[in-house]
Amino acid sequence: MKQEKIPSVISESNPPLQSAEGCCCHDDECCSVAPETDPLMTDRLSETVYAMLEGLGEDPHREGLLKTPERVARSLRFLTGGYSQNPEELLKNAVFTEAYDEMVVVRDIDLFSMCEHHMLPFFGKAHVAYIPDGKIVGLSKLARVVEVFARRLQVQERLTQQIRDAIQNVLNPKGVGVVIEAKHLCMVMRGVEKLNSVTTTSAMSGQFITSQSTRSEFLRLIKS
């Protein structure tokens, strides 16, 4: 097996995120469920946000807060829209047979998620790489997989592994590498850590574990 490979770096801007009005990725199969399609759940969430405002000692009836419960409910539904989407199905719909077997790297994928401990945002960049073994996947789908897992309540460690596992399971490539660099508002705003602290996590499989040169190449390529 050839271990030394000349990787080809493919950088692309992120596809547009799903808007509140519906999907703008022009792919009917990947975004069939918009968060706002379940008004009952949005209503229940609105009531909960109303109670939260009261719990904070606020007056939910003052002008600025009148529509806040519904706004927050819709916003939360959007930010957690990944629960209604299956990342592996998303990938399966864009798999192609191809002899290409060099490293594919998509770097600097914008990432927005919410930590499950504080329900505060964490955000940053994801870098995803794999070495095909007869099958490749549409590049935009790698960014979409990041997005679907990120649009759930998460910890960064699990998010990183879930992205790796989904790609590994569907493509069965020679290896997958995922690195995420993110800032957590629960650390920054609550003053636990320095303002600019960045958390880095990685998850690898296959040649990214067994081949030092493959891993080094990946890490070198994602360094800005």
Ligand SMILES: [Zn+2]
């Ligand atoms: Zn947190």
